[in-house]
Amino acid sequence: xxxxxxxxxxxGVGGQGQITLLRILSEAAILENKDFKAAETHGLxxxxxxxxxxxxxxxxxxxxxxxxxxxxxxxxxxxxxxRAMYYCSSKTKVLINDKIIPIIGEIPLKKEKILxxxxxxxxxxxxxxxxxxxxxxxxxxxxxxxxxxxxxxxxKLIPLKPKSLLLAIKKQIPxxxxxxxxxxxxxxxxxxx
Amino acid sequence: MExxxxxxxKKINLLGNEAIVRGALEAGVDFVAQYPGTPSSDxxxxxxxxxxxxxxxxxxxxxxxxxxxxxxxxxxxxAAFSGAKxxxxxxxxxxxxxxxxxxxxxxxxxxxxxxxxxxxxxxxWSSAQSEQDTRHQIFAARLPMLEPSVPQxxxxxxxxxxxxxxxxxxPVVIRHTTRIxxxxxxxxxxxxxxxxxxxxxxxxxxxxxxTMPPRVLRMKIDLIKRREEIRKISExxxxxxxxxxxxxxxxxxxxxxxxxxxxxxTLQNLNLKVPVLKLGFVFPLPRKKLQNFLKGKNRILIVEExxxxxxxxxxxxxxxxxxxxKIFGKGGSMEGGRIWKERKSILxxxxxxxxxxxxxxxxxxxxxxxxxxxxLRKFLEIKVPVRFPIMCTKPVCxxxxxxxxxxxxxxxxxxxxxxxxxxxxxxxxxAINLQDYLFCMGSDIGIxxxxxxxxxxxxxxxxxxxxxxxxxxxxxxNTVVNESSPLIVIMENQTTAMTGHQPHPGxxxxxxxxxxACGVKNVKVIDEVENQKEFENTxxxxxxxxxxxxxxxxxxxxxxxxxxxx
Numbered sequence: 001x002x003x004x005x006x007x008x009x010x011x012g013v014g015g016q017g018q019i020t021l022l023r024i025l026s027e028a029a030i031l032e033n034k035d036f037k038a039a040e041t042h043g044l045x046x047x048x049x050x051x052x053x054x055x056x057x058x059x060x061x062x063x064x065x066x067x068x069x070x071x072x073x074x075x076x077x078x079x080x081x082x083r084a085m086y087y088c089s090s091k092t093k094v095l096i097n098d099k100i101i102p103i104i105g106e107i108p109l110k111k112e113k114i115l116x117x118x119x120x121x122x123x124x125x126x127x128x129x130x131x132x133x134x135x136x137x138x139x140x141x142x143x144x145x146x147x148x149x150x151x152x153x154x155x156k157l158i159p160l161k162p163k164s165l166l167l168a169i170k171k172q173i174p175x176x177x178x179x180x181x182x183x184x185x186x187x188x189x190x191x192x193x
Numbered sequence: 194m195e196x197x198x199x200x201x202x203k204k205i206n207l208l209g210n211e212a213i214v215r216g217a218l219e220a221g222v223d224f225v226a227q228y229p230g231t232p233s234s235d236x237x238x239x240x241x242x243x244x245x246x247x248x249x250x251x252x253x254x255x256x257x258x259x260x261x262x263x264x265x266x267x268x269x270x271x272a273a274f275s276g277a278k279x280x281x282x283x284x285x286x287x288x289x290x291x292x293x294x295x296x297x298x299x300x301x302x303x304x305x306x307x308x309x310x311x312x313x314x315x316x317x318w319s320s321a322q323s324e325q326d327t328r329h330q331i332f333a334a335r336l337p338m339l340e341p342s343v344p345q346x347x348x349x350x351x352x353x354x355x356x357x358x359x360x361x362x363x364p365v366v367i368r369h370t371t372r373i374x375x376x377x378x379x380x381x382x383x384x385x386x387x388x389x390x391x392x393x394x395x396x397x398x399x400x401x402x403x404t405m406p407p408r409v410l411r412m413k414i415d416l417i418k419r420r421e422e423i424r425k426i427s428e429x430x431x432x433x434x435x436x437x438x439x440x441x442x443x444x445x446x447x448x449x450x451x452x453x454x455x456x457x458x459t460l461q462n463l464n465l466k467v468p469v470l471k472l473g474f475v476f477p478l479p480r481k482k483l484q485n486f487l488k489g490k491n492r493i494l495i496v497e498e499x500x501x502x503x504x505x506x507x508x509x510x511x512x513x514x515x516x517x518x519k520i521f522g523k524g525g526s527m528e529g530g531r532i533w534k535e536r537k538s539i540l541x542x543x544x545x546x547x548x549x550x551x552x553x554x555x556x557x558x559x560x561x562x563x564x565x566x567x568x569l570r571k572f573l574e575i576k577v578p579v580r581f582p583i584m585c586t587k588p589v590c591x592x593x594x595x596x597x598x599x600x601x602x603x604x605x606x607x608x609x610x611x612x613x614x615x616x617x618x619x620x621x622x623x624a625i626n627l628q629d630y631l632f633c634m635g636s637d638i639g640i641x642x643x644x645x646x647x648x649x650x651x652x653x654x655x656x657x658x659x660x661x662x663x664x665x666x667x668x669x670x671n672t673v674v675n676e677s678s679p680l681i682v683i684m685e686n687q688t689t690a691m692t693g694h695q696p697h698p699g700x701x702x703x704x705x706x707x708x709x710a711c712g713v714k715n716v717k718v719i720d721e722v723e724n725q726k727e728f729e730n731t732x733x734x735x736x737x738x739x740x741x742x743x744x745x746x747x748x749x750x751x752x753x754x755x756x757x758x759x
Contacts, residue, residue, distance in 0.1 A: 013580065026206050027206070030206050036378075037376065038376070039375060039377075040208070040377070042235075042318070047582035047583065047619065047691075048580070048582050048586075049580050049581065050580045061453075061454040061458040062451075062455050062458040062548040063372055063376040063454065064372065064455075064547060066548045067547070067565050068564075069549075079577060082575050085575060086572050103578050103579075103580045105622075106578045121571070
């Protein structure tokens with residue numbers, strides 16, 4: 001991208017914790033003293049609707065990522081990946097959580113079909129069973145979000161150090177749930193990418 | 194520790210709405226009233242969480258969720274009439290509710306100070322009823338209006354708004370749009386105003402507070418005069434600033450709010466130096482500054498969120514100065530659709546702005562091609578069904594029981610279902626399909642009355658508990674007095690769920706007592722989950738009865754119940 005900015009879209013379904021993830025990333029950016037902008041989605045869409053949040057680093061003005069302007073799309077739900085293609089260019093990396101949350105009244109789209117569409121935009125696609133891993137190892141699939149943002153930090157897919165992310169998690173997550181979230185962070189560290 | 198209460202000198206990451214709270218605290222606000230509505234809700238919610246702590250810093254501090262926005266504005270005004278620094282906060286539709294009071298209030302010379310915070314919601318991210326731009330009403334009321342672009346400005350502007358309010362004894366409006374309210378960024382903290390107990394007093398003054406003709410015309414003239422005084426300040430204000438000063442440039446951009454951010458981003462990406470006039474002090478419009486900006490240029494792009502309001506005003510200014518050139522924006526005039534069809538607008542007239550729209554507009558004016566067209570075509574080929582919001586399933590929302598019972602015992606096709614604003618507006622979801630009209634809070638009963646009077650059809654109107662107190666009581670009385678027969682189901686989940694679980698008057702006042710006092714004879718309170726059978730039987734029985742009848746479905750929001758358990 002021009003100006004070496006970093007543009008991230010996190011998409012998924014209301015209730016998957018996108019706002020918390022955004023706040024952790026923002027906190028990590030503050031700890032590293034880096035410029036950033038974030039845009040949250042509130043209200044109606046949170047009741048099981050589609051939710052996308054934007055996170056941008058560098059000398060940026062707009063809180064929104066531009067069309068075809070994402071460096072990384074982190075999709076917490078398989079079908080929602082398609083909607084995020086608005087932000088996808090051939091240079092964009094796409095990380096998909098292998099999880100389908102049905103759209104009420106619709107037959108879920110087939111994964112192969114979704115991937116075929118995504119491949120029209122980019123070849124950099126990776127599918128990760130984050131929900132499944134978190135459910136099996138930690139008993140809570142909601143941790144998939146923290147697992148994935150930790151993973152992108154460990155894998156250097158985002159210009160934020162794992163150390164800062166860890167501190168940010170400690171700062172943003174309430175004491176009661178902290179232990180599990182820290183475990184999700186650790187789990188992502190040893191994950192074979 | 195609440196972020197907004199952090200120490201002076203710190204740089205903290207805040208949402209635009211949180212920055213409004215911090216700014217108000219630094220300005221020494223005494224009285225805050227809000228009715229929740231996204232994207233404005235977090236202003237009130239933050240004050241609600243910190244009110245005890247703030248009361249120890251400013252001993253006069255009062256925060257309340259008022260019954261509706263008109264009540265909130267009246268309460269804040271009453272405090273300002275008595276010498277306090279007051280803030281009223283709500284979303285765009287809130288101004289509609291408050292308008293009856295808002296317009297006469299505008300002309301009062303305030304002994305204290307009053308700031309009104311309003312958040313518009315372009316693209317209707319959290320708004321069902323319409324995509325509404327409040328600048329029309331604020332302009333019509335002749336009030337000063339400031340429009341920040343980033344959280345730091347939200348904080349700085351509200352402090353300035355209180356100063357302006359004090360100097361000119363006038364209410365000052367701060368307008369946000371969704372992307373300003375829910376954008377986060379660093380804010381440098383100033384000092385929170387400490388205050389000892391002060392005795393505010395309402396000093397009787399007929400000339401000031403009693404709006405009656407012919408006095409009210411003198412008030413209007415006084416307001417117009419003050420507006421012109423304030424215009425002198427907006428003309429010189431650093432809030433209205435030219436970026437990329439290039440004397441020779443024939444092109445210029447005039448913008449405000451989030452439009453400024455998209456403009457600067459685009460110019461940076463395209464490596465262009467086009468002069469940009471950013472309006473932060475929007476009303477009264479800095480007419481001379483705008484006309485000076487037009488001079489020497491022949492192409493002006495207006496980048497604004499909402500209706501082509503600035504465009505309309507700037508075209509007027511251009512006409513007055515016999516300016517020769519072309520103004521680009523959302524197209525045509527305020528007349529709307531007809532003209533938009535005839536002329537190709539360069540920015541869309543509906544929906545929020547996006548950075549790429551601004552880029553395309555600038556490229557188009559420069560005669561260059563957009564790089565987005567092919568990508569957009571490819572994107573539009575993707576078929577993915579819309580994921581409409583629906584009631585919670587984990588934990589299970591009690592409204593599912595209402596839906597189940599109605600589907601089981603009532604002849605769905607023969608009944609008209611009236612909806613209004615709240616979680617149950619998702620009854621329009623095709624999986625539920627129990628909604629035949631939807632407008633605003635309370636209007637479902639008002640409309641139900643009209644339908645049952647005009648036809649032989651049966652109407653079942655759903656009302657929320659918070660909205661019952663907000664706007665449904667006059668309509669309920671009307672059904673009694675003018676004798677119609679709707680069945681009204683009040684969905685009492687004991688909270689304002691949709692906007693984030695704010696409390697409402699139902700915690701102190703029983704809804705059924707109000708309903709009875711309004712003259713409704715047939716009233717029943719039923720827990721629709723616990724007593725499903727009774728709920729079903731009552732539906733069957735009530736739908737046949739003459740006259741208005743009310744079922745209060747009382748069962749706590751499952752999310753709230755879960756939260757309270759923890």
